[in-house]
Amino acid sequence: MQTTYKPTADEVKRLREDSGAGMIDCRNALVKSEGDLAKAKVLLQEQGQAKADKKAERSANEGLVGSYIHTGGKVGVLVEINCETDFVARNDKFKDLVRDVAMHIAAMPAAYLTREEVPADKVAELRAEFVTQIPPGKPPAVGEKIVEGKLNKWFEDHVVLEQSFVKDDSVTVGELVNGVSSVLGEKMSVRRFAKFALGE
Numbered sequence: 001m002q003t004t005y006k007p008t009a010d011e012v013k014r015l016r017e018d019s020g021a022g023m024i025d026c027r028n029a030l031v032k033s034e035g036d037l038a039k040a041k042v043l044l045q046e047q048g049q050a051k052a053d054k055k056a057e058r059s060a061n062e063g064l065v066g067s068y069i070h071t072g073g074k075v076g077v078l079v080e081i082n083c084e085t086d087f088v089a090r091n092d093k094f095k096d097l098v099r100d101v102a103m104h105i106a107a108m109p110a111a112y113l114t115r116e117e118v119p120a121d122k123v124a125e126l127r128a129e130f131v132t133q134i135p136p137g138k139p140p141a142v143g144e145k146i147v148e149g150k151l152n153k154w155f156e157d158h159v160v161l162e163q164s165f166v167k168d169d170s171v172t173v174g175e176l177v178n179g180v181s182s183v184l185g186e187k188m189s190v191r192r193f194a195k196f197a198l199g200e
Contacts, residue, residue, distance in 0.1 A: 066098035
């Protein structure tokens with residue numbers, strides 16, 4: 001007869017600290033993974049993503065406004081990230097996310113949050129500039145692909161959610177937010193930011 005694995009209070013506490021998930025979810029994940037911490041974390045992420053997907057249509061009106069002042073006081077950032085509940089807004093993992101996104105914006109060129117925010121005339125101007133950079137003799141279809149590639153690269157460099165995260169370039173800022181959203185099981189979104197640079 002198979003016995004159900006019973007995690008210790010320390011195991012549950014450790015997983016909760018690592019993942020930011022609730023006690024019951026952590027206990028259940030440890031039971032399912034039979035005490036394997038790495039497997040339990042994966043289960044929590046999958047479960048959190050499923051919860052976040054279900055909640056995608058719900059409003060995210062809670063959250064935090066975070067700030068980051070670069071050493072020496074030359075650059076400062078305010079950023080607002082929303083979630084669904086005040087409980088998650090007080091979670092350390094969420095607070096770290098807000099701080100990390102603010103620090104990222106301070107470190108990188110940041111003019112727009114999403115590519116939809118880039119004005120149509122700016123996109124048209126960029127397209128026109130990139131068309132002049134197509135090597136002579138390229139077929140129109142190839143030329144269009146070159147322009148699209150350059151445009152996408154520009155978005156990756158100038159749009160916050162598409163930029164590689166400054167502390168871990170294997171993920172974008174958007175993927176970082178989605179990762180925390182999946183762990184904590186709530187819809188999250190970066191709503192707005194303001195960046196101040198001395199003398200600009």
